[in-house]
Amino acid sequence: MNGFFDIPSDLQHSYIGLIGLHVREALLPVLAGLLLSLPIAQVCVRFRWLYPPVLWATTVLYAIPSLAFFVVLIDYTGLHEITVMIPLTVYSLVVLVPAIVDGVRSVPQETLAAASAMGFGPVRRYATVQLPIAAPAIIAGLRVAAVSSISLVSVGMLIGNQGALGNLLQDANLYHRPRLAVLSVVTSAVLAVLVDALLVLARRLLTPWMPGGTGGRRPVEADARPTSAALSLEDTSR
Amino acid sequence: MNVFHFGSLFFGDHAHWHGYDGIPTRLTEHILYSLMALAIAAAIGLPVGLVTGHTGRGGNALALIATAARALPSFGLLVLMFVLLGLGLTPVMIPLVVLAVPPILVTTYEAVRSVDPSPVDAARGMGMTEPRILLQVEVPVALPLILGGLRSAAIQIVSTATIAAYVSFGGLGRYIVDGLYQHDYSKVVGGATLVALLALVTLAVFWALTRLAVSAGVRRSA
Numbered sequence: 302m303n304g305f306f307d308i309p310s311d312l313q314h315s316y317i318g319l320i321g322l323h324v325r326e327a328l329l330p331v332l333a334g335l336l337l338s339l340p341i342a343q344v345c346v347r348f349r350w351l352y353p354p355v356l357w358a359t360t361v362l363y364a365i366p367s368l369a370f371f372v373v374l375i376d377y378t379g380l381h382e383i384t385v386m387i388p389l390t391v392y393s394l395v396v397l398v399p400a401i402v403d404g405v406r407s408v409p410q411e412t413l414a415a416a417s418a419m420g421f422g423p424v425r426r427y428a429t430v431q432l433p434i435a436a437p438a439i440i441a442g443l444r445v446a447a448v449s450s451i452s453l454v455s456v457g458m459l460i461g462n463q464g465a466l467g468n469l470l471q472d473a474n475l476y477h478r479p480r481l482a483v484l485s486v487v488t489s490a491v492l493a494v495l496v497d498a499l500l501v502l503a504r505r506l507l508t509p510w511m512p513g514g515t516g517g518r519r520p521v522e523a524d525a526r527p528t529s530a531a532l533s534l535e536d537t538s539r
Numbered sequence: 540m541n542v543f544h545f546g547s548l549f550f551g552d553h554a555h556w557h558g559y560d561g562i563p564t565r566l567t568e569h570i571l572y573s574l575m576a577l578a579i580a581a582a583i584g585l586p587v588g589l590v591t592g593h594t595g596r597g598g599n600a601l602a603l604i605a606t607a608a609r610a611l612p613s614f615g616l617l618v619l620m621f622v623l624l625g626l627g628l629t630p631v632m633i634p635l636v637v638l639a640v641p642p643i644l645v646t647t648y649e650a651v652r653s654v655d656p657s658p659v660d661a662a663r664g665m666g667m668t669e670p671r672i673l674l675q676v677e678v679p680v681a682l683p684l685i686l687g688g689l690r691s692a693a694i695q696i697v698s699t700a701t702i703a704a705y706v707s708f709g710g711l712g713r714y715i716v717d718g719l720y721q722h723d724y725s726k727v728v729g730g731a732t733l734v735a736l737l738a739l740v741t742l743a744v745f746w747a748l749t750r751l752a753v754s755a756g757v758r759r760s761a
Contacts, residue, residue, distance in 0.1 A: 369701065369715050467615065
């Protein structure tokens with residue numbers, strides 16, 4: 302174990318520093334994706350005819366490989382973190398928009414009618430009734446987006462040391478040190494699992510009315526991947 | 540000097556249309572890697588997903604494995620395998636298969652689980668054996684979802700196979716990686732366009748497959 306976490310000096314970061322960089326590069330785009338997809342999804346719920354074209358557009362964007370996306374952006378944004386973060390934001394949108402739309406749509410009409418009858422305006426009804434009920438679906442989407450984002454940051458290495466933990470891979474190749482590659486893969490896998498677990502925890506805290514455990518068929522369904530949201534979510538773990 | 544300009548520069552150059560580094564060669568390589576990875580992943584994911592879905596056992600273990608596999612970074616895995624195993628097809632196939640198994644596995648499992656239990660019970664009452672119930676009742680009904688899982692796996696493989704070029708392999712990624720190092724953006728844009736088009740073709744193939752393979756009755760109720 303001696304020196305196992307020592308990082309070659311050309312990366313100009315400690316092990317912890319690289320982890321911090323990785324988390325920032327992976328999760329800021331997911332946050333940006335969430336902030337963008339909330340209004341987009343709301344518009345799609347409001348105007349139903351808009352949803353299929355939006356889905357198509359995001360699917361087409363999703364078909365662009367991350368590496369190509371990064372490289373094409375270099376021309377506009379330079380060798381910068383932003384170049385990695387823009388595509389990751391777009392990929393997050395692809396997962397989150399369908400997750401939010403399906404989640405918000407799954408709110409029963411009676412519930413909405415009851416909220417209206419209690420005098421809730423549209424904004425308050427959206428924030429205090431629709432969003433909480435859609436929370437499990439949204440968090441399921443966030444889980445997929447976050448995990449795939451964490452795994453994709455590494456590709457940023459190819460465009461000039463913007464890959465955080467992925468930069469270790471370059472050095473593994475350069476110095477013939479397989480342990481650097483092992484360190485990179487294991488660390489980002491652990492990071493992904495941790496973030497996933499945190500989101501599951503957040504889901505339990507945000508939806509105290511739902512059965513929390515993983516046992517039993519019925520309760521899991523709301524958690525993991527139900528009906529139509531499930532398939533759109535599966536589209537994304539790239 | 541925008542993306543379209545670079546694109547027309549790339550596709551307008553006759554040198555890119557033949558030879559060892561020509562578009563037909565690279566496209567064929569890319570398709571071959573993708574098909575191979577998809578076949579291996581399907582050979583692993585489909586049977587396991589079908590059996591666990593049919594018996595309803597091991598769903599939690601499956602979800603755990605899928606999450607774990609998803610957490611592994613494809614690119615990191617590729618370089619790691621390359622460093623450990625050297626140049627070859629195996630280091631390229633391993634990350635692609637790891638990438639593609641979770642969507643196939645989980646969707647197949649969920650698809651079989653979500654089949655209406657009453658026809659299954661009816662089939663059992665008619666004396667059908669369990670394998671026949673699975674293959675003749677459950678699979679046809681679950682087929683649209685199963686194909687959906689295969690489709691997302693295929694798209695992910697097609698777009699991720701580009702990174703194979705980093706470990707000196709062929710495929711459309713060659714244009715992107717080479718273009719990056721040669722500062723030839725027309726090559727990068729051309730390669731990216733080709734991969735995106737291939738992904739769209741994959742979508743279309745699966746759409747057609749769904750039209751052909753899914754029985755009319757299932758499609759109507761879906």
